[in-house]
Amino acid sequence: MTIDADLRSGSAHIEDFARAILSGLAQKQKHIPTKFHYDARGSALFEDITRLDEYYPTRTEIGLLKAHGGEIAKLAGKGCAVVEFGSGSSRKTHILLEHMENVSAYAPIDIDDGALKKAVLRLENQFPELPIHPVHADFNERFDLPDAIGDARKLGFFPGSTIGNLELDAAVDFMARAGDLLGEGSDLLIGADLQKDLKILLPAYDDAKGVTAQFTLNLLHRINRELSGNLDVSRFAHVVIYNDEIGRIESYIESLYDQHAEILGHRFSFSEGERIHVENSHKYTIPQFQDLARKAGWRPEQVWTDADDLFSLHYLARA
Numbered sequence: 001m002t003i004d005a006d007l008r009s010g011s012a013h014i015e016d017f018a019r020a021i022l023s024g025l026a027q028k029q030k031h032i033p034t035k036f037h038y039d040a041r042g043s044a045l046f047e048d049i050t051r052l053d054e055y056y057p058t059r060t061e062i063g064l065l066k067a068h069g070g071e072i073a074k075l076a077g078k079g080c081a082v083v084e085f086g087s088g089s090s091r092k093t094h095i096l097l098e099h100m101e102n103v104s105a106y107a108p109i110d111i112d113d114g115a116l117k118k119a120v121l122r123l124e125n126q127f128p129e130l131p132i133h134p135v136h137a138d139f140n141e142r143f144d145l146p147d148a149i150g151d152a153r154k155l156g157f158f159p160g161s162t163i164g165n166l167e168l169d170a171a172v173d174f175m176a177r178a179g180d181l182l183g184e185g186s187d188l189l190i191g192a193d194l195q196k197d198l199k200i201l202l203p204a205y206d207d208a209k210g211v212t213a214q215f216t217l218n219l220l221h222r223i224n225r226e227l228s229g230n231l232d233v234s235r236f237a238h239v240v241i242y243n244d245e246i247g248r249i250e251s252y253i254e255s256l257y258d259q260h261a262e263i264l265g266h267r268f269s270f271s272e273g274e275r276i277h278v279e280n281s282h283k284y285t286i287p288q289f290q291d292l293a294r295k296a297g298w299r300p301e302q303v304w305t306d307a308d309d310l311f312s313l314h315y316l317a318r319a
């Protein structure tokens with residue numbers, strides 16, 4: 001394989017971050033786009049989250065992939081190319097690839113170049129015959145698949161309920177764009193976290209060891225590192241609420257004091273109790289998610305859930 005990805009330059013990336021922070025922290029409701037969680041440190045912390053007892057999505061989805069891999073492979077058919085959105089460590093991919101027959105190529109797409117390179121090296125070892133074509137990109141922006149992936153039918157793979165980070169209309173837009181990217185006759189295998197008892201849900205986003213808090217507060221460290229910030233991270237806290245009306249977890253960074261800080265020479269004030277919105281994590285019902293998929297031009301073909309109805313895995317075909 002070759003690392004033939006269109007690697008975006010590091011500097012473009014930092015300008016993107018600078019712009020988002022300077023404008024996001026100047027709003028009345030301060031906010032930081034979720035994608036900026038995933039620098040090298042943030043990606044590593046997210047990996048730690050996936051191993052927490054409280055964080056049920058990863059192990060539950062892995063269980064579903066293992067239990068239904070045969071059926072998924074049958075639905076996908078032989079010889080397709082797998083395109084994974086937000087692949088991160090690609091820790092679930094091998095389960096899919098092991099079940100499928102004659103996969104023609106694998107294209108992981110991720111915003112963290114380091115995570116992408118590590119995942120490629122590992123999968124190369126596991127699947128020496130498989131052509132791998134990584135794409136370093138923000139999956140919410142327009143990008144092309146590498147030509148080398150060829151014209152095989154595509155199976156899109158979007159695990160982890162990462163789609164849950166998007167507002168509902170943006171999730172529909174994303175699935176529609178994924179359909180355009182993957183092309184005629186493609187399918188999409190996508191994980192969607194389910195609504196459930198808050199006794200299970202809240203600890204998953206606010207674990208006892210405080211790993212999720214570190215993951216969230218890494219955004220402030222990242223501002224200090226990359227944008228010459230002088231935020232005192234110990235004067236902020238990670239706060240999680242469930243928005244019942246919309247059905248989503250919302251994560252915030254709360255200022256514990258009246259304070260100010262400088263970022264790239266700009267001064268920002270934070271009042272005691274003021275919150276910076278940093279993440280939404282939507283939780284769906286199965287019919288609700290299927291409805292979003294239909295609006296985006298996909299036909300729900302099959303859905304699998306675990307015995308406790310924690311998580312759902314949807315197999316969609318282009319309508």
Ligand code: AVJ
Binds near residue numbers: 160161164
């Ligand atoms: C990577 C988006 C699936 O929303 O569950 C985990 C990120 N944030 N804990 C999620 C996350 C806090 C995660 N996704």
